[in-house]
Amino acid sequence: MPYIIAGLVLLFLCPSLWFAYRQGLRDGLAIREGAKTIAPIPTPVHIIEKRKEAKEAKRQEDLFVEGFNNLMAYDGKPQKQGGENG
Numbered sequence: 423m424p425y426i427i428a429g430l431v432l433l434f435l436c437p438s439l440w441f442a443y444r445q446g447l448r449d450g451l452a453i454r455e456g457a458k459t460i461a462p463i464p465t466p467v468h469i470i471e472k473r474k475e476a477k478e479a480k481r482q483e484d485l486f487v488e489g490f491n492n493l494m495a496y497d498g499k500p501q502k503q504g505g506e507n508g
Contacts, residue, residue: 445463
């Protein structure tokens with residue numbers, strides 16, 4: 423049982439250490455090349471906020487495109503009252 427736990431810990435620890443090493447190496451090389459600041463690693467809260475903003479922007483864009491397509495498809499016939507489609 424301890425070998426299984428040790429194996430699982432190594433399975434998850436090694437990739438995270440590799441990521442930290444690569445991120446530090448990337449930041450160090452950027453500073454050496456003259457970068458003024460290092461971009462912080464985004465937190466899960468920031469990522470979720472960005473996704474929500476992107477979804478809202480996409481929804482607004484889709485709504486605009488649908489309205490524009492409806493305008494372009496209008497053939498001059500009178501519309502039905504009461505919001506009935508078709």
